[in-house]
Amino acid sequence: MTAMTAGTAAGSATGSTAVAVSLESVRKTYGDVRALDDVTWTFARGGFTAVMGPSGSGKSTFLHCASGLDRPTSGTVRVGGVDLGGLGEAKRTRMRRERIGFVFQSFNLVPSMDVEQNIALPLLLGGTEPDPARLAEVVGRVGLADRLRHRPAELSGGQQQRAAIARALITRPEVVFADEPTAALDPRTSRDVLRLLREAADATGQTIVLVTHDPMAASWADSVVFLSRGRIVDELASPTVAAVMSRWESL
Structure with a gap:
């Protein structure tokens, strides 16, 4: 396979109003190791894109740079x-x-806060009280209305991840980055989490970028971008589990 640049499926948007996230000639190095190697890509508004690649391919570095958690070297x-x-x-x-939401494999909920406080945390950190109607909407969407006074330790793994998704959505972010959000969950709970992310893209037009190693999870996306040795090497539109696995095995 040869390295690809923006221009197909989720990476095809060219007008600035249609682009949620763009990377241009992005490199990230750690000493002599080049984790990202001249990556150029765009994510269209309202799209759901999965990012896959073998261990050490640069997936986490890609997410961290694209989301502003880390600065690229160039x-x-x-x-x-x-x-x-x-x-x-x-x-x-x-x-x-x-403007950016995050969902992580480890949930990253604050143990001393209840569910409602954890969901509202991005607003509270910015000095803003949550709008009751917005809070009720998000809580209802993730199915946690009867768990608002519970602390994370009192929730199942799936409930904790749904709380983390609600926290990511509460500010109406333009883009939500999800880093292996189903890796610690059972298959049924994983489907529930992926359905919530899918609905965020379809119902609200939010952009979802999902980093995953799971072909089933990737099949919920509009397209899958494949990384290898710090470069984008392929893209698959309208993915199925079988098609994702076939491309994955060829990396």
């Missing part, structure tokens, strides 16, 4: 047209809190 990352490299740390933090 190249440009834009979210909603805003160049993250041009922002100071305080503005980058505010950007991540208000």
Whole structure:
């Protein structure tokens, strides 16, 4: 396979209003190791894209750079047209809190807070009280209305992940990055989590970028981007589990 640049499926949007996230000639190095190697790609607004690749392919580095959690060594990352490299740390933090949502494998809930407080945390950190109607909407969407006073330790793994998804959605972010959100869950709970992410893209037009090693999870996306040795080497539109597995095995 040969390295690809933006231009197909989820990476095809060219107008700035249609692009949620763009990476241009992005490189990330750690000493002599090049984790990302001249990556150029765009994610269309309202799209659901899975990112896959073998261990060490650069998936986590790709997510961290695309989301503003880390700075690339060189190249440009834009979210909603805003160049993250041009922002100071305080503005980058505010950007991540208000316009970018995160869902992680380890949930990252605050143990001392109840479910409602954990969901509202991005707003509270910004000095804003949650709108009751918005909170009720998000809580209802993830099915946790009867768990709002529970702390994370009192929830199942699936309930904790649904709380993490609600927290990612509460600010109406333009894009949600999900890093292996189903890896620690059983198949049924995984489907519930993936359905919530799918609905976020379909019902609200939010952009979802899902990093996963699971072909079943990837099949929920509109397209799958494959990484190998820090480069985007392939893309699969309208993925099925069988098609994802076939491409995966050829990397």
